Amino acid sequence: MWFFRLLGPFRLESGGTEIAVGTPQTRTVLALLVWHANEVVPLSRMIDELWGARPPSSAKVQLQGIISRLRRLLGRERITTAPTGYVLHATTAELDVELVRADLARARSLIADGEVALGASTLRAALGRWDGPVDPPLVESVACRLDELRMTVLEERIDAELLLGGNADLIGELTAVVAGHPLRERFRAQLMTALARRGRVSEALDVFHSFRRTMVAELGVEPSARLCSLHTRILRGEQDTRPAFPMPRKAHRPRQLPPALPDFVSRADLLTELSDVLTGAWTRPPLVVVSGTAGLGKTSFVVQLAHQVRERFPDGQLFASLRGDDTMAALRQFVRALGVPADLVPSAEDECSALLRDLLAGREVLLVVDNAGDAGQVRPFVPAEPGCAVLVTSRRSLTELEGARLVRLCLFDAAESAELLTRITGAPPGEALVARCGGLPLALRIAGALLLDRPHWTSDDLAARLSDERTRLDWLEAGDLDVRASFNASYRQLPAPHQTLFRRMGLLPAAPVPGWLAAALLDTGQDHAERVLEDLVSWHLVSAVDRGPTIRYGMHDLVRCFSVEQAETEQERDAVITRARAAIARVVAFSTAAR
CATH class of the missing domain: 1.10.10.10 (Winged helix-like DNA-binding domain superfamily/Winged helix DNA-binding domain)
Structure with missing residues (x-):
């Protein structure tokens, strides 16, 4: 059996014996395939990693040669060709990184069930799978994700040991870890907790103040509400200062996406482009904002996109509509979906947002936030660490949202409009009806619904009724679909x-x-x-x-x-x-x- 090692020097083993992979380029390609095992790695991604912005004209041919060599080494069935790239097929037992993820999930489940000692032991075993630092030649984005995974496992192991009452033995380890990761808030909270429990209150407070100075100087932000709350409890002299971040929880994997439209049309190129953004390698969570006028089909587009990439987010997909102003309700919905009991959900928005980030740490979850009114409503949902991604729809452009990929949807052209009406009604529409709907998907869907409800009408009959601008919006209503109401929601804001x-x-x-x-x-x-x-x-x-x-x-x-x-x-x-x-x-x- 083959065994692929990413946790430390990149190695390929067979029966416990290391097998030579070949050139650095071959190692890079195999490492990418292993990291994305059982997923398509796009050809363009491999070329970018091998040659950067200026690949040689023979890049595809050279890459095909590398794949051929790997197939001779591993067996042709191990690496298959997909329309856009290649897939390495492997089981969990063949991938050290997947074994760690399985250990992490098992430990979380054990701790949620009260088996904290066994959970801590499982996390220690997971950390033992690392065999030194990651290879420097390894793809940088993969190395960052591996380091992030290790930090998450370490954080949760220390949390478990704090729950078990371990304090003195952790102080030295945490002091070293904090020095190596000065901006990682959870380690600071753990060190503060361990020190306070040992009666070293002044040192615990110094840890907080040092962190605050670092955050303000380097990032221009204050520590989170959670860390400030821990600082306050220590100041008050609370004897049994509980860990700031851990919360026993089931490893829930929510599947909240609405169904994709069966008659969705158009925007194929944009779907492909954004799928690549969401499924690529990141050093921070991707944030995509889709904006456009009311009735343009933003939600339908984002749901279609989310379904297209959902396999990339095995830990779940979350969906909530803010309806312009309901941020707290959506935050509560998300943390509840991730396993937090209702009575443990914070009542303050900033604390609920901090809890959501904690729950998302080390997970791969897609968050879909529909109908955001402004950037301030989006920021509470953005994770702090890579692994997750956020999709947002808004009637505003939200250009003030930091680091966002901004996408403005356009109206349908005549051909796209005709295609949608044809899919809805089963018959090609007349040009007059297409023109009256103005390329607005909501108007087109309403027109299709009206024609289905009135089979004795032709599309020209409906176009004639829509010809008078004074009554056009009166006709563009069918059930809960209403162009006037959609525009009015924007106007009222x-x-x-x-x-x-x-x-x-x-x-x-x-x-x-x-x-x-x-x-x-x-x-x-x-x-x-x-x-x-x-x-x-x-x-x-x-x-x-x-x-x-x-x-x-x-x-x-x-x-x-x-x-x-x-x-x-x-x-x-x-x-x-x-x-x-x-x-x-x-x-x-x-x-x-x-x-």
């Missing part, structure tokens, strides 16, 4: 000046609006008006449609139909037209005088 400009823009003819005209509609300066316009662009309710001498802003046809409905009185309608005419007259007069 706008500040008052933004609502005012949005509804007044709809009262003008469909020509793009420049900043100076927006200023007239708001009765304010042009600079302020353009800031409001750009905020509306960030909300995807307005778009920059004309970049001539000045930027001009327009609306999607269906958004404009909604905007017109928001005018509060006939007097407001008249005032908008009057202000627009006066502003245009001033610009025309100025232009004439300038000539």
Whole structure:
């Protein structure tokens, strides 16, 4: 039987005897395949690791040669070809890293069941599988993940020993570990706990203050609420200071993703691109934010993507909708899904977020956060360590979210719109209906539902009913699908000046609006008006449609139909037209005088 060792110097063994792998490039390719055992390793990833940004023209041929040599060594059935790369097939018993993961899962289960001593013993055995430092030539991202795994096992072993009452024996070990990993908060908490239990309170407090100075100086942030709470308990002189981070828990593997749409169409290239982002090697958790106007199918797209990559996250997939403002409810849902009893869930958002990060440490979980209102609602869900990934949808662009991969979904083109309607109804639609829906997936789905519900209608019959902009949104409603309600959810979240400009823009003819005209509609300066316009662009309710001498802003046809409905009185309608005419007259007069 083959045995693949990643925990220490990279080795290939057969029957206990080390087998020569070959050149450094061959070792790199095999190490990648072993790390991603039973998963597809993309060809592009291997080429990047071997040659970086400037691969030779013969890169694919050379890689094929390496794979051929490995197949001769391991057997052809061991490495198979996939459409985008290669797969190494191996069992858990053949992979030292998988044996450690199995030990970690078993230890967590034992500790959750109260078998703390046996869990600690299992974690010590897992640490014993490491055979020295990782090979320097090993792929850097893999080496980082291996080190992260070891730190997680070590943290949980020390937590278990603290639960068993071990204190004095841990102080020396923890002092050395903290010196080697000064930014790792959990080790600091463990050292503080061990010192406080031995009556060395001043030293425990010094550990906290040293860490706080380091965090503020190097990262510009304060220690977590959990560590601050431990510091407070030590200050109060609590005798049995409990560990700050451990919590016995079952190794729950939640599967919360909604079902993927059976008639999902389009965006195949974007799905492939983001799948590569989420399944690649990382040194920090990937964060992908998908934004776009209401009704654009952001949730459907993200759910489709999550299903496509879910095998990469074997410890679970979490899904929650914030509905614009329900961050705490989603945090509670996630920590409960990961096995925390309801009465142990913190009531403060920052503590609940810290607990979630603790629960995610050492795991590979995909978090899907739907309908976030702003970046502040997303940050509590972002893990601190690699292994997990976060997918977010929002009606805003969230450009202020640090380190995020920002993706703006586009409207469907005519061909994509026709394909979706065909899949829903079973018959190709007319061009008029496609045009009336304006490439908005929600409108297309409603149109398809209406045609299914009224088999005596043709697509031209429905297009005729949608031809009147005054009643178009009345027709675009079917059950819980409602274009007007979707737009209204975005409109209600706008500040008052933004609502005012949005509804007044709809009262003008469909020509793009420049900043100076927006200023007239708001009765304010042009600079302020353009800031409001750009905020509306960030909300995807307005778009920059004309970049001539000045930027001009327009609306999607269906958004404009909604905007017109928001005018509060006939007097407001008249005032908008009057202000627009006066502003245009001033610009025309100025232009004439300038000539």
